Amino acid sequence: MHTVAVIALDQVIPFDLSTPVEVFTRTRLPDGRPGYQIRVCAEDEEIDAGTFTLRAPWGLEGLQDADTIIVPGVADPAAPLSPPVRDALRSAAADGTRIASICTGTFPLAATGLLDGLRATTHWLAAGLLAASHPDIDVDPDVLYVDSGQFLTSAGAAAGMDLCLHMIRRDYGSAVAADAARLSVMPLEREGGQAQFIVHDHAPTPQGSDLETLLTWLRSNLGRDLTLADIAAQSGTSTRTLIRRFREQTGTTPLQWLHRARIRQAQHLLETTEHSVERIGTQVGFGSATTFRDRFKRTTGVSPKTYRRTFS
Numbered sequence: 001m002h003t004v005a006v007i008a009l010d011q012v013i014p015f016d017l018s019t020p021v022e023v024f025t026r027t028r029l030p031d032g033r034p035g036y037q038i039r040v041c042a043e044d045e046e047i048d049a050g051t052f053t054l055r056a057p058w059g060l061e062g063l064q065d066a067d068t069i070i071v072p073g074v075a076d077p078a079a080p081l082s083p084p085v086r087d088a089l090r091s092a093a094a095d096g097t098r099i100a101s102i103c104t105g106t107f108p109l110a111a112t113g114l115l116d117g118l119r120a121t122t123h124w125l126a127a128g129l130l131a132a133s134h135p136d137i138d139v140d141p142d143v144l145y146v147d148s149g150q151f152l153t154s155a156g157a158a159a160g161m162d163l164c165l166h167m168i169r170r171d172y173g174s175a176v177a178a179d180a181a182r183l184s185v186m187p188l189e190r191e192g193g194q195a196q197f198i199v200h201d202h203a204p205t206p207q208g209s210d211l212e213t214l215l216t217w218l219r220s221n222l223g224r225d226l227t228l229a230d231i232a233a234q235s236g237t238s239t240r241t242l243i244r245r246f247r248e249q250t251g252t253t254p255l256q257w258l259h260r261a262r263i264r265q266a267q268h269l270l271e272t273t274e275h276s277v278e279r280i281g282t283q284v285g286f287g288s289a290t291t292f293r294d295r296f297k298r299t300t301g302v303s304p305k306t307y308r309r310t311f312s
Contacts, residue, residue, distance in 0.1 A: 001037050002171055005066035008042040008056050009074050009085065009108060014049050016072035016102045016160055023164040027172075027180045035172055039066065043085055050075060060088045066097060068167065073103030073156070077126050078133070081111040090114065093150065100152040100167065102160035109153070110134045118148045123156030142301055211235075211249050215257075222262050223285045228254060262286065263299045270308040277304045 004024050008017055017040070027035040041063055042056035063069055069092055089112045093099060101109040106122040107130065109115060116136040121127070127141035140146060145154035145163040147170075154163035161184060169177035214235045218226075231254050232239040246254050262284040269280045281292030281304075296304050 001033075002035060002068065003037045003039065003066045004068045004070060005039045005041050005058070005063050006070045006072065007060075007063065007085070008040055008047045008049070008054055008072070009081075009105075010044070010048050011075040011079065012047060012049050012054070013073040013075060013103065014051070015157060016105060017049070017054075019102060019160040020070045020072070020164050023161060023168070023180060023184055026183045027168055027176065029172065029176060035168065035176060043082060060084060063088050063092050063097075066092070068098045068100065071099065071101040071105035071109050072160075073101075073105045073123070074108065075104075077104040077107040077122075077129060079108075081108045086112050096150065098150055098152070098167075100154070100163060102154050102163065103156040106130060106153045107133070109151070110137055114151060115148075115153070118151060119146050120148070120151075120153040121146045121155050122153065125156075211245060218258060219261060222258070222265055223283055225285065225287065226258060231258075258285075259295065260299070263296060266292070266296060266304065267300070267307065270304055277308075280304070 004020060006017060006020050021038055021040065024036040025034075025038050029035050039058045039062045040056045041058040041060060042054070043060055045055065047054040047056060069089065071089075085108070089099060089109070093112070093114050099109065099114065101122075103123045104126050106115070106120055107126070110120070110130065110133070115134070117138075119138040119140055120130075121140050121143050122130050124141045127139050130137065131139040143155065144159040145152060145166060147166065152163060152167070154160050165177050165181050165184070168180050214231070217234055218231070224230075228239050228242070232242045235242055237245070242254055246252060246257060250257055252260075266280050266284045269275055269283065270277075273280075275283070277293070278289040281289050284292070286292035286295065293304060296307070300307060302310070
């Protein structure tokens with residue numbers, strides 16, 4: 001039987017800890033036998049899990065002969081990794097153990113150096129910090145999970161379930177994985193990546209700033225065919241000054257801000273109306289349905305129709 005050891009670090013996120021426990025515990029082979037044996041391991045006798053204290057039945061010795069180790073997310077990604085945990089993970093990796101992380105669990109895994117030179121992901125909110133803290137890792141913030149062979153990483157929350165189902169499929173095939181997915185009330189494959197879940201917000205613009213009125217005007221005129229010159233004329237400045245102020249106050253350019261505002265409005269319309277994709281593209285200012293579909297997919301990772309099926 002395949003043994004999965006889930007390591008509970010201090011400040012572990014309970015949802016991330018319970019995800020692999022639930023998914024793997026409920027996995028059954030065609031003859032009814034369980035597919036996995038689950039261990040919850042911890043370095044200390046008691047672990048801070050935020051709203052409660054956790055007592056794990058296994059110590060770090062539970063990692064030694066495991067086939068797979070899961071590192072759940074932690075509340076503080078910047079927290080240092082203790083030497084005993086680091087050494088235990090490195091030792092397991094040297095023995096060929098498969099190691100996976102969920103959400104911000106990528107950070108303690110990255111602290112071992114095992115992900116250096118590899119592609120990896122984490123929750124999109126923490127992707128920038130991961131890239132800055134570990135420049136030797138190729139951080140991909142747009143995917144639900146990354147399978148690099150021995151090491152696997154996933155994005156936040158539900159993406160941990162996607163990763164677990166992917167590992168079940170690797171271990172026992174699609175039929176067993178599909179059955180586990182049904183028990184979890186999850187699709188075996190989700191289209192797109194975590195880009196579809198990212199709130200593409202803009203840097204806050206202080207009230208009373210010289211862009212506040214312009215941004216309000218832009219939001220009210222998303223359906224118009226606006227050029228940089230049109231926006232500059234509305235603001236009463238040159239295009240050069242407009243670009244500089246946008247960079248300073250929003251962190252992006254006027255046209256990039258406009259495109260993202262249009263996509264956000266399109267997301268709202270796809271969720272709340274039955275308007276056709278073509279009509280929504282026109283409503284938010286895209287010249288053709290093809291342009292709208294291309295821009296929407298580049299921004300969210302999925303087509304407008306897929307987004308509607310997911311969120312309407």
